[in-house]
Amino acid sequence: MRAQFVLSEIGVGLRRNLTMTFAVIVSVALSLALFGGSLLMSDQVSTMKGYWYDKVNVSIFLCNKHDADSDVNCAKGAVTEDQKKQILSDLHKMTVVEKVTYESQDEAYKHYKEQFGNSPLASSLTPDQMQESYRIKLKDPQKYQVIASAFNGRAGVQSVQDQKGILDNLFTLLNLMNRGALGVMALMLVVALLLIVNTVRVSAFSRRRETGIMRLVGASGFYIQAPFIAEAAVAGLIGGGLACVALVVGRYFTIDHGMALSAKLSLINFVGWDAVLTKLPLILATSVVMPSLAAFFALRKYLKV
Amino acid sequence: MIRFDNVSKVYPKQTRPALRDVSLEVEKGEFVFLVGSSGSGKSTFLRLVLREERCSHGQVHVLGKDLARLSNWKVPQMRRQLGTVFQDFRLLPNKTVAENVAFAQEVIGKSRGEIRKSVPQVLDLVGLGGKEDRMPGELSGGEQQRVAIARAFVNRPKLLIADEPTGNLDPQTSVGIMKLLDRINRTGTTVIMATHDQNIVDQMRKRVIELEKGRLVRDQARGVYGYQH
Numbered sequence: 001m002r003a004q005f006v007l008s009e010i011g012v013g014l015r016r017n018l019t020m021t022f023a024v025i026v027s028v029a030l031s032l033a034l035f036g037g038s039l040l041m042s043d044q045v046s047t048m049k050g051y052w053y054d055k056v057n058v059s060i061f062l063c064n065k066h067d068a069d070s071d072v073n074c075a076k077g078a079v080t081e082d083q084k085k086q087i088l089s090d091l092h093k094m095t096v097v098e099k100v101t102y103e104s105q106d107e108a109y110k111h112y113k114e115q116f117g118n119s120p121l122a123s124s125l126t127p128d129q130m131q132e133s134y135r136i137k138l139k140d141p142q143k144y145q146v147i148a149s150a151f152n153g154r155a156g157v158q159s160v161q162d163q164k165g166i167l168d169n170l171f172t173l174l175n176l177m178n179r180g181a182l183g184v185m186a187l188m189l190v191v192a193l194l195l196i197v198n199t200v201r202v203s204a205f206s207r208r209r210e211t212g213i214m215r216l217v218g219a220s221g222f223y224i225q226a227p228f229i230a231e232a233a234v235a236g237l238i239g240g241g242l243a244c245v246a247l248v249v250g251r252y253f254t255i256d257h258g259m260a261l262s263a264k265l266s267l268i269n270f271v272g273w274d275a276v277l278t279k280l281p282l283i284l285a286t287s288v289v290m291p292s293l294a295a296f297f298a299l300r301k302y303l304k305v
Numbered sequence: 306m307i308r309f310d311n312v313s314k315v316y317p318k319q320t321r322p323a324l325r326d327v328s329l330e331v332e333k334g335e336f337v338f339l340v341g342s343s344g345s346g347k348s349t350f351l352r353l354v355l356r357e358e359r360c361s362h363g364q365v366h367v368l369g370k371d372l373a374r375l376s377n378w379k380v381p382q383m384r385r386q387l388g389t390v391f392q393d394f395r396l397l398p399n400k401t402v403a404e405n406v407a408f409a410q411e412v413i414g415k416s417r418g419e420i421r422k423s424v425p426q427v428l429d430l431v432g433l434g435g436k437e438d439r440m441p442g443e444l445s446g447g448e449q450q451r452v453a454i455a456r457a458f459v460n461r462p463k464l465l466i467a468d469e470p471t472g473n474l475d476p477q478t479s480v481g482i483m484k485l486l487d488r489i490n491r492t493g494t495t496v497i498m499a500t501h502d503q504n505i506v507d508q509m510r511k512r513v514i515e516l517e518k519g520r521l522v523r524d525q526a527r528g529v530y531g532y533q534h
Binding site for chain 2: 005050210213214215216217218219220221223224272
């Protein structure tokens with residue numbers, strides 16, 4: 001196989017179908033940018049869920065010695081060992097409770113660090129500022145009120161939170177957006193693949209003289225098909241490259257600069273650059289493989305070997 | 306070289322077979338004319354040899370291989386031992402003479418050194434030395450057909466198939482092409498040529514195979530175009 005010969009054939013082919021090639025590049029770029037965006041959105045959701053989200057329904061936060069000054073519920077001071085034992089045994093008596101997990105201050109600190117590791121708030125925090133808590137899994141997630149009425153206002157309890165309930169609304173919205181993005185992506189991908197099939201058909205037709213001669217002198221099927229597949233792969237790769245650029249630029253302007261969401265919404269932990277960069281190889285690989293496959297199957301139909 | 310055993314070919318959606326029960330053998334080094342009116346089955350015969358089509362009944366052997374049992378991916382290897390020339394030349398208009406000939410070697414992965422050596426050689430053989438850099442459009446019909454023959458012969462095929470190679474040429478030019486094919490035949494290459502050209506067949510006095518409505522009606526050594534009783 002002579003590489004130079006194949007490369008020059010690809011160049012000729014891409015230039016001959018310039019408008020079609022351009023359409024392929026744009027549609028591949030759009031669909032893969034949406035694909036990458038929706039992957040990042042799922043990452044964002046799981047980042048925000050934190051350590052406990054999927055494991056528990058309700059959390060009972062206990063007073064620490066700092067809360068005693070700042071929180072009315074903790075006016076009587078930090079929680080005592082007796083109070084903790086009492087809460088735990090009460091919890092075990094309740095039929096709605098499936099499982100109770102105790103989180104110490106050190107563990108709370110560790111989980112916080114994992115979730116908000118790179119935020120400025122986390123660096124000034126020490127373990128003794130964290131709260132101990134009981135994390136409760138309910139047999140029926142709707143029964144949050146039972147726990148809340150039993151433990152709210154009890155000595156040593158700072159608050160009872162149904163975190164899942166608060167976050168669920170946000171996550172439902174994000175998931176909807178995500179599905180929307182995936183739907184548009186799927187449509188764009190179908191458009192891209194149909195365009196590739198059509199490009200290959202036009203290309204095979206305009207080169208039927210060459211391929212006819214190739215067949216007669218005994219060029220192998222691979223040799224005849226390779227330029228067409230490579231054409232699709234190169235166009236796809238350019239589209240994939242553009243999608244990568246769009247993702248990087250997109251994150252840069254929405255989170256770091258421009259819209260600067262990370263500064264405006266400092267409580268939310270945004271996905272990092274590593275999340276973006278790990279998506280890029282996947283996008284590039286998809287941008288090469290999918291058009292190549294589309295071209296391969298189109299050739300079976302339109303190019304006799 | 307070529308053996309047909311009771312070969313019939315029926316194209317899909319056609320009731321009349323294009324070839325009926327044809328049996329014949331072509332030996333290595335022979336020069337064979339294939340004659341017959343349009344629709345007599347000449348093209349089908351050549352397409353079966355090239356394995357562009359498969360026969361419906363019987364067996365086709367080319368170069369010792371049973372084409373019915375030759376798997377698709379081995380067909381290119383088989384075709385590399387065949388050269389093909391057509392009435393309409395089928396040159397690439399945007400490539401020079403030398404590039405057209407080199408194309409046949411490039412696409413089967415021959416090295417550049419090999420191509421640089423064999424292309425001038427074969428162009429000399431067909432009498433086009435010095436016209437390497439001309440475009441096909443600048444050449445006469447006869448010269449274009451010589452380029453096509455050079456392309457068919459550059460890979461040194463064992464069998465050269467010519468489908469009415471003089472069909473578009475005047476008698477004078479045709480004679481030149483026939484001399485060239487004869488010379489190629491003398492190098493040991495088997496030549497099988499479909500033609501309507503009565504003068505050429507009568508002059509050359511080679512083996513003549515005549516088809517009529519798909520049947521083999523005449524197989525005559527040192528024959529002529531029409532019937533002789």
